[in-house]
Amino acid sequence: MSDECFEILVVDDNPNNLKLVRKLLSERNYKVRISTSGEMALKSVESSIPDLILLDITMPGMSGFETCQALKSKAETKDIPVIFLSALKEENDIIKGFEVGGVDFVTKPFRSEILLARIKTHTTLSHLQKTLSSKNETLEKNYQELQSAQEHLIRSQKMSALGKMVKGISHELNTPIGVSITGVSALESSTKQIMNSLNKGDLTQSELLNFLSETNNLNTTVLGSLRKAVDLVNFFKQVSIEEHHDASSKFNLYRNFDDSFSGFKKAFEERNIVVKNEIPCNLDITSFPGIFYQIYNNLLNNVYLHAFERKREGTVLLGAEKQQDSVLIRFEDNGQGMDDDVQEQLYDAFFTTKRGQGGTGLGMNIVYTLVTEKLAGSIDLESKVGNGSRFTISIPQDTLAEA
Numbered sequence: 485m486s487d488e489c490f491e492i493l494v495v496d497d498n499p500n501n502l503k504l505v506r507k508l509l510s511e512r513n514y515k516v517r518i519s520t521s522g523e524m525a526l527k528s529v530e531s532s533i534p535d536l537i538l539l540d541i542t543m544p545g546m547s548g549f550e551t552c553q554a555l556k557s558k559a560e561t562k563d564i565p566v567i568f569l570s571a572l573k574e575e576n577d578i579i580k581g582f583e584v585g586g587v588d589f590v591t592k593p594f595r596s597e598i599l600l601a602r603i604k605t606h607t608t609l610s611h612l613q614k615t616l617s618s619k620n621e622t623l624e625k626n627y628q629e630l631q632s633a634q635e636h637l638i639r640s641q642k643m644s645a646l647g648k649m650v651k652g653i654s655h656e657l658n659t660p661i662g663v664s665i666t667g668v669s670a671l672e673s674s675t676k677q678i679m680n681s682l683n684k685g686d687l688t689q690s691e692l693l694n695f696l697s698e699t700n701n702l703n704t705t706v707l708g709s710l711r712k713a714v715d716l717v718n719f720f721k722q723v724s725i726e727e728h729h730d731a732s733s734k735f736n737l738y739r740n741f742d743d744s745f746s747g748f749k750k751a752f753e754e755r756n757i758v759v760k761n762e763i764p765c766n767l768d769i770t771s772f773p774g775i776f777y778q779i780y781n782n783l784l785n786n787v788y789l790h791a792f793e794r795k796r797e798g799t800v801l802l803g804a805e806k807q808q809d810s811v812l813i814r815f816e817d818n819g820q821g822m823d824d825d826v827q828e829q830l831y832d833a834f835f836t837t838k839r840g841q842g843g844t845g846l847g848m849n850i851v852y853t854l855v856t857e858k859l860a861g862s863i864d865l866e867s868k869v870g871n872g873s874r875f876t877i878s879i880p881q882d883t884l885a886e887a
């Protein structure tokens with residue numbers, strides 16, 4: 485801002501002083517307003533706020549000090565810089581000037597260069613302050629907008645995750661429940677038929693035998709479907725971290741894996757999948773053994789279902805090492821690997837490439853939640869199509885110690 489834009493209010497009861505100052509300032513292109521008393525000055529600032537006030541102290545009526553105090557007590561006028569321009573020279577007067585809120589003190593008679601320099605300093609300072617505070621306001625506003633946009637984003641992401649979850653659960657439960665309903669409806673109509681025949685007295689033995697065998701088959705189908713539904717519900721429950729009430733204890737990592745694997749042993753042998761447990765035999769840790777069990781279970785399940793889907797044989801390698809403040813566990817297979825697209829969605833709930841063929845898409849989501857939330861660790865995957873997959877799970881020692 486150049487000097488000519490600034491408006492200065494000069495307050496003095498002496499017309500000669502006013503004239504002199506007005507001339508000096510006008511020559512420098514300041515806009516000048518004048519008031520001949522403190523009371524008038526207060527009135528004048530009510531209509532419009534000047535950029536700076538030059539204020540005499542000794543005046544009839546309100547003194548300069550009182551005028552300054554009045555200005556500083558009002559929110560609208562408190563930020564106007566006030567320079568006292570006075571014949572008073574005593575140190576006490578100067579101190580009082582600052583105490584009542586003045587920014588500077590120039591004694592009369594003054595040298596014009598000094599007065600102009602002081603005016604320039606204070607108008608520039610006050611202008612900078614105004615610019616800064618308006619920038620601050622803009623920043624604050626932008627920040628608030630950003631925050632509300634972020635909240636909105638999180639909300640909509642949560643909703644979309646929830647939507648996917650609900651869609652996945654409905655999809656999975658639809659089949660077993662549908663099969664059960666069909667089965668029970670068939671049972672209902674054949675029961676009605678048999679009761680009719682019974683009532684009419686023409687029920688034959690073969691009809692009854694047929695009915696009983698059909699009922700038996702339907703029972704088996706319905707029961708199987710309902711069991712599947714229950715299994716699914718139990719599986720879904722694992723997604724919620726609170727469902728794991730596993731107690732922590734000291735256990736041997738090598739044996740923990742062997743136990744987890746025992747249930748898969750037969751199925752893996754049939755497919756020529758060799759599992760090598762290379763975890764050091766003496767590696768004991770204190771943590772939640774059930775969680776590790778669950779993690780291995782899901783990883784092994786995937787090896788069986790996905791990694792060697794098209795291969796007649798394969799190898800799974802299990803390794804672990806204690807590091808300075810963590811334990812690293814490696815789980816790798818030399819199966820078919822995963823492309824970038826699968827890797828990107830691997831941990832998403834309900835992401836599966838085997839929809840309708842035994843995949844629920846929850847296995848890796850559960851692994852991820854268990855590792856990152858329950859064990860406060862991290863999981864990394866290196867995988868290439870045709871070259872197998874390697875998971876590296878890192879668990880910090882402090883959560884192990886706490887556990």
Ligand SMILES: Nc1ncnc2c1ncn2[C@@H]1O[C@H](COP(=O)(O)OP(=O)(O)O)[C@@H](O)[C@H]1O
Binds near residue numbers: 791822838
């Ligand atoms: N070891 C693996 N080798 C190849 N693909 C895998 C492996 N593990 C997981 N996947 C892929 O990741 C997907 C998601 O796995 P997961 O969350 O366990 O769901 P699901 O096993 O029910 O399909 C699988 O459908 C499969 O495509």
Ligand SMILES: [Mg+2]
Binds near residue numbers: 782785
């Ligand atoms: Mg799985």
